Amino acid sequence: MSNFFLENSDLQFQFNNLNIKDIVDLTENNYQQKKDFNYAPKDYEDAIENYRKVLEVVGDLAANDIAPRAAEVDNVGAVFENGKVHYANGTLENLKQLSQADMMGMILPHKYGGLNFPFTVYMMATEVVSRADASLMNIFGLQDIGDTIRKFGTDKQRDEFLPHFATGEYTGAMALTEPDAGSDLQAVKLSAYQDEKGNWFLRGVKRFITNGNGDVLLVLARSEQGTKDARGLSMFVCYGDKTVVVRRIEHKLGIHGSPTCELQFNDTPAQLVGVRKFGLIKYVLDLMYRARMGVSAQSLGISQAAYEEALKYAKEREQFGKSIYSLPVITNMLLDMKVSIESNRSLFYSAAKYVDKKEKLEEHIEKLKAQGKPFSEETAKLKHIIKVANFLTPITKYVLSESANKITYDALQIHGGTGYMKEFKVERLARDARITNIYEGTSQLQVVGASGGVINDVLGDFFDEKELKEYKGGLSRLANYLKEIRGIFKDSLKYVLDKKENSFQDAASKDLVELYSYIYIGYLILDEAEIEPRKVFIANRYIINSMANARKNAESIKNELFSDILHADKILV
Amino acid sequence: MYNSIVLVKQVPDTANISGKVMKEDGTVNRAKLPAIFNHEDKSALELALQIKDKFGGKVTAVTMGPARASDILRECLYMGADEVLLISDRKFAGADTLATSYVLSEAIKKVGDFDFIFAGRQAIDGDTAQVGPQTAEKINLPQITYAEEIIELSGKTVKIKRKIDGGHEILSAKLPVLVTVIKTAAEPRPFSAKRVMAYKNAKSLTDLESMAEGNSLLYVDALVHEYTSNSLFIPTMTMDDLKLDPARCGVNGSPTKVFKVESVVLAGGNHVTVEATKEGIGGLIDKLMEDHILG
Numbered sequence: 001m002s003n004f005f006l007e008n009s010d011l012q013f014q015f016n017n018l019n020i021k022d023i024v025d026l027t028e029n030n031y032q033q034k035k036d037f038n039y040a041p042k043d044y045e046d047a048i049e050n051y052r053k054v055l056e057v058v059g060d061l062a063a064n065d066i067a068p069r070a071a072e073v074d075n076v077g078a079v080f081e082n083g084k085v086h087y088a089n090g091t092l093e094n095l096k097q098l099s100q101a102d103m104m105g106m107i108l109p110h111k112y113g114g115l116n117f118p119f120t121v122y123m124m125a126t127e128v129v130s131r132a133d134a135s136l137m138n139i140f141g142l143q144d145i146g147d148t149i150r151k152f153g154t155d156k157q158r159d160e161f162l163p164h165f166a167t168g169e170y171t172g173a174m175a176l177t178e179p180d181a182g183s184d185l186q187a188v189k190l191s192a193y194q195d196e197k198g199n200w201f202l203r204g205v206k207r208f209i210t211n212g213n214g215d216v217l218l219v220l221a222r223s224e225q226g227t228k229d230a231r232g233l234s235m236f237v238c239y240g241d242k243t244v245v246v247r248r249i250e251h252k253l254g255i256h257g258s259p260t261c262e263l264q265f266n267d268t269p270a271q272l273v274g275v276r277k278f279g280l281i282k283y284v285l286d287l288m289y290r291a292r293m294g295v296s297a298q299s300l301g302i303s304q305a306a307y308e309e310a311l312k313y314a315k316e317r318e319q320f321g322k323s324i325y326s327l328p329v330i331t332n333m334l335l336d337m338k339v340s341i342e343s344n345r346s347l348f349y350s351a352a353k354y355v356d357k358k359e360k361l362e363e364h365i366e367k368l369k370a371q372g373k374p375f376s377e378e379t380a381k382l383k384h385i386i387k388v389a390n391f392l393t394p395i396t397k398y399v400l401s402e403s404a405n406k407i408t409y410d411a412l413q414i415h416g417g418t419g420y421m422k423e424f425k426v427e428r429l430a431r432d433a434r435i436t437n438i439y440e441g442t443s444q445l446q447v448v449g450a451s452g453g454v455i456n457d458v459l460g461d462f463f464d465e466k467e468l469k470e471y472k473g474g475l476s477r478l479a480n481y482l483k484e485i486r487g488i489f490k491d492s493l494k495y496v497l498d499k500k501e502n503s504f505q506d507a508a509s510k511d512l513v514e515l516y517s518y519i520y521i522g523y524l525i526l527d528e529a530e531i532e533p534r535k536v537f538i539a540n541r542y543i544i545n546s547m548a549n550a551r552k553n554a555e556s557i558k559n560e561l562f563s564d565i566l567h568a569d570k571i572l573v
Numbered sequence: 574m575y576n577s578i579v580l581v582k583q584v585p586d587t588a589n590i591s592g593k594v595m596k597e598d599g600t601v602n603r604a605k606l607p608a609i610f611n612h613e614d615k616s617a618l619e620l621a622l623q624i625k626d627k628f629g630g631k632v633t634a635v636t637m638g639p640a641r642a643s644d645i646l647r648e649c650l651y652m653g654a655d656e657v658l659l660i661s662d663r664k665f666a667g668a669d670t671l672a673t674s675y676v677l678s679e680a681i682k683k684v685g686d687f688d689f690i691f692a693g694r695q696a697i698d699g700d701t702a703q704v705g706p707q708t709a710e711k712i713n714l715p716q717i718t719y720a721e722e723i724i725e726l727s728g729k730t731v732k733i734k735r736k737i738d739g740g741h742e743i744l745s746a747k748l749p750v751l752v753t754v755i756k757t758a759a760e761p762r763p764f765s766a767k768r769v770m771a772y773k774n775a776k777s778l779t780d781l782e783s784m785a786e787g788n789s790l791l792y793v794d795a796l797v798h799e800y801t802s803n804s805l806f807i808p809t810m811t812m813d814d815l816k817l818d819p820a821r822c823g824v825n826g827s828p829t830k831v832f833k834v835e836s837v838v839l840a841g842g843n844h845v846t847v848e849a850t851k852e853g854i855g856g857l858i859d860k861l862m863e864d865h866i867l868g
Contacts, residue, residue: 001609039770050770057764065763102766115766476829 001518004067004128005059006308008304010342013532014349015052015124019050023118023353024048026360037110038372051121057101058125066094066132070257074134077256080249085259086212093337094136098129099168099414104140107147112158113166119290119356120349123297123469125349130301134432135257138303141294145172145218151238151275151359157237161216173214173240175263176205182208183445185280186230190265192221202236208250212261215240218287219270220279231386232290233279237531238270254431277465289355289389291440292397296348299397299404299436303344306404306411306429307337310499313415330414337407344400346524347517352391358382395517398446401437408433410425444510451509454516466523474536475529478543482522485550489515492557507562511553516545575726577621578681578690578703580692580751581614581634581649583642587697592691610645612756613693619759620752621691622721624866628726631655633684637676640779643807650772651764658684659777662811667824670699673819680810681712689731690751694719696813705753715750717744721758722758776800778809 005011024047031516033040041047069090076088078396087095098104106122109113120541122143130137149157164170181187190204202221206212217238224232243266274283311334314325324330328544361382368375408430412419419426437443453459463486471479494517496508522543529535556562564571585606594605621632634649636642637660646657651833660680668676681690687813688707695702702718709716715851717733721741736755776784781796793804798808812822820826861867 041770049773053769053773054766056782057766057769061763079739097763100765101763116769 001060002063003056003059004062005055005124007059008061008128010345011124011127013086013528013535014345015055016121017528018048018353020118020120020353020356023120023356025362026364027116027118033110034118040116051117051124053115054115055121055124055128058103058128059451061097061101061103062132063550066129066136067098067354069093070133070135071368071428073135073257075256076258078242078249081257082245083246085246085249086259087259088257091136091257092141094133095139095168095171102166104143105146105162106143106168106257108143108150108162108166112150112162114162114234119293121295121361121556123352126294127295127301127304127451130298131305132301133254133257133455134298134302134305135431137294137298138255139171139259141291141298142174142291142534143322144209144213144290144294145288145451146170146212147172147290148174148218148283149273151286152235152283153237154377156256156300157271157273161237165216165239170215171211172216172218173209173211173261174538175209175212175217175219176284177208178205179207180374184441185284188220188233188280189224190219190221192219192223192234192236193224194268200236202238202268202270205247208439209261209384210258211233212263212303213240213246213259214522216304217244218273219265220269220284223272223276223279229273229275230280232275232421233281234388235273235283237263237273238268238421241268242273243268253434255435256319273407279516280375283379288440289393292346292446293352293355295436296351296396296400297442298349299400299433300341300344302436303337303400303404303407303427303435305340306408306426307334308432309424309426309429310334310337310414312413313419313424317416324414326349333410333414335541336545337410339545340403340407342535342538343521343542344403345528347392347396347521348400350524351389351396355393356387358385361385382387387453387458391450391458394441394446394449395442395513395520397438398443398450398513399517399521401433402443402537404433404436447510447513450513450516450538454509454512455497459516459520463519463523466526471530472524475539477540478522478526478529480524481543481547482519485515485546486519488550488554489519495558503565504560507565511556515550515553518543518550522546574623575635575688576631576686577624577689577691578583578684578687579614579618579621579632579634579649580677580690580708581618581636581645581646581780582611582693582696583608583636583638584611584696584698585609585707594679607683608641608644610648611693611696612723613695613754615693616756616759617691617693617752617754618652618654619761620650620720620754621689622762624689624723625653625761628686633658633687635660635677635680635684637661637673639670643775643777643780646777646807647772647775648764651768652762653765657775657807659779659807659809660811660815661779661809662822664812664854665821665823668822669705669827669829670701670707671828672822672826674704674711674814675826676705676815676817678708678711679815679817679851681708683810683815688729688750689713690749692751692753693860694753694755702753703753704842709751712751714751715746716753717746718753720752720754771813772805775805775807777807791797821868 021044024032024044028041028047029044031041041050046297073088078088079086079365105114106117106125107119110116126137126141129140146162151160176185176190178190192200192202202219219236219238219239221236224236245249245264247262247264252260312331315323317324326387365375365378369375377498412426412430415424418424440471465485481537493512495503525535526537529539574791586609596604598612613853620696625632628717632654633647633656634654635658636646640661643659646659647655662675692705695857706718717735719736720733721736723731724734724736730745731748731750732745734743752775795807847857
């Protein structure tokens with residue numbers, strides 16, 4: 001029996017080196033819940049054993065049930081008929097099994113029927129599920145909707161919605177995008193108004209809503225009539241009842257199993273979530289954190305699936321009297337893919353832990369406040385963690401989603417002509433990957449999101465510390481390369497800042513962000529290579545490749561590649 | 574409300590037999606094969622759980638096997654079984670279907686209070702399909718074998734569709750009844766994450782004994798007490814617990830003796846080209862009828 005968790009040695013490596021005691025201690029509230037829930041862990045080791053066992057179940061389901069259905073799900077897709085959205089049969093089966101396995105409320109607290117897992121572990125499950133069927137992530141990964149209600153809703157709202165999310169009875173959607181408000185969510189128009197009794201209603205149109213046919217919708221709406229910016233927007237929760245009309249679903253390039261809906265809200269009864277006017281600036285930004293991590297997990301899952309296909313095909317396919325696996329050009333491509341996947345995974349779980357820490361610490365501080373205990377130490381810690389998480393989340397989404405496109409592209413290339421045909425899985429993976437660097441914020445927006453942290457050198461202390469550390473043997477050579485890349489980064493940043501030109505800085509930020517990411521990822525893998533000798537190969541290729549790329553990034557900046565943007569009108573004729 | 578007992582068996586994963594696990598004499602080296610939950614027994618458990626979901630009641634999974642068979646009992650708990658029972662004794666070794674059904678039937682009498690006994694049609698190692706029927710005979714129960722669907726269940730009567738050669742047969746039976754189940758009867762549900770976490774440390778007496786052996790600070794009795802009070806003890810019954818007749822257990826109670834095991838290698842031989850003409854095909858049909866392949 002195949003298993004996408006147990007048989008993925010790199011994921012096992014990440015799991016075995018999670019070291020998340022601080023996160024789990026906070027998540028489990030010092031292990032007080034065992035008496036009420038017989039499945040709650042009794043200590044950290046027990047919690048880790050729980051996560052391992054449950055991920056084994058997810059890995060089994062993914063490999064033996066979900067993956068075999070993925071081709072049919074892609075082929076049939078979600079269908080819109082007589083005003084109703086129907087999932088593909090395979091999707092329904094998948095959701096039924098995941099619900100039976102208690103997997104639809106992984107991060108919800110025990111008392112609402114959830115598993116109370118840390119976000120990081122939930123992300124591992126999401127990676128595994130995405131590898132089996134990328135489109136399923138768009139429903140499985142919407143567990144964040146429930147979690148957003150948990151974080152910002154009232155007790156009454158929690159009791160009303162969360163238990164139904166945990167059982168899998170409800171699926172959710174977040175309705176943010178509108179025809180004229182995509183990347184620029186400040187322009188949201190959908191109106192929220194109150195009757196004389198103070199009840200809220202929603203009226204207007206949303207577009208490109210993933211799983212918009214879901215049972216419960218989180219809706220970003222303009223509650224302050226006459227306003228035009230983010231401060232007029234609030235967050236609402238409503239049922240997908242008959243007042244919410246699905247007008248159509250999109251015909252997409254990939255992720256066919258996930259319905260993308262256009263929704264019309266006809267005076268839909270709704271409840272305000274959290275505080276008025278904080279819809280975009282607080283709640284959506286918070287939701288986006290985790291949604292972007294979800295898409296990163298999806299990217300990683302697709303990449304893993306594509307790599308497995310390419311490796312298998314390369315070994316089986318014989319040309320020139322031998323398997324193409326042993327042709328150096330092909331071996332080289334496979335190595336590139338493998339190194340990307342492993343370095344991506346290191347970045348991903350590092351980022352996931354920061355997001356996890358941030359959320360757990362925020363809640364812990366709330367608790368301390370409520371108990372009248374001091375919390376200044378925690379607040380200082382949180383401040384730093386938020387800065388890092390704010391950088392790592394967009395950079396992770398940027399790197400992993402771009403990488404998924406490159407990896408599926410190369411995997412298809414290794415298949416040659418057959419890869420272009422529907423009969424082979426890699427064709428679907430290439431289509432599914434294409435959305436990952438677009439939705440939940442395009443790559444271009446992720447660069448903008450990360451560039452603040454880069455310019456302020458948020459990881460400066462971390463890098464300083466690593467530069468002082470002594471790496472042994474071959475690793476010290478690689479550590480020196482990372483120092484060199486940091487030097488290149490500093491020079492490039494100085495060049496950009498000295499120029500004091502906004503358009504130049506905007507265009508150069510992609511190079512700067514990439515430069516900064518090489519250093520961080522480089523150190524992550526270098527540390528991993530100290531634990532596991534095999535990782536030395538990964539570190540070697542990653543860092544040498546980064547060195548070459550860093551020089552290219554720097555050359556673009558210092559030779560002012562982008563200076564012609566000022567003359568774009570003359571060139572773009 | 575209906576109570577069910579489900580007979581389950583841990584079997585070698587015969588689907589994954591490779592060259593390495595075949596002995597020279599053509600038999601399988603079981604120690605080298607991964608041990609798995611017999612598929613049709615899992616379907617039997619699923620059917621019992623579906624009855625429980627619909628009508629309420631209790632599901633008890635019972636297995637006879639070596640100590641490591643507690644693996645599949647944990648899996649039964651993960652799927653939703655309320656109770657499990659391991660029947661294990663060195664004296665059971667080498668049991669054929671007659672001896673096995675004797676032990677199982679006595680254990681079932683001990684568990685008591687059931688409306689259904691479910692079992693897989695057959696196990697993938699022996700492929701005899703005899704243990705279910707023999708057990709029913711020994712407890713004097715009606716039996717429906719090769720069950721594919723429960724069509725109706727009300728009061729003390731069940732109507733079941735069973736698979737027969739070339740079609741189906743629908744039978745009614747009075748409860749209690751023993752039912753053997755084929756794989757298509759029910760797709761086994763996945764393990765429940767909560768139950769996995771709750772029962773991952775469930776241990777049988779033998780498990781606890783080997784824990785105590787490896788650590789001088791642990792005492793079996795104290796462990797049994799601790800595991801029982803945490804609902805993590807898998808009850809284990811031996812030949813003596815069941816007050817069985819030693820002459821009817823294990824090798825002693827097994828008239829079936831393996832005479833010879835042959836490794837049959839199927840290989841293609843010479844081939845004959847048949848002309849695609851009336852005469853050619855006619856000749857082929859004559860030859861096939863001669864060999865009793867056709868007709």
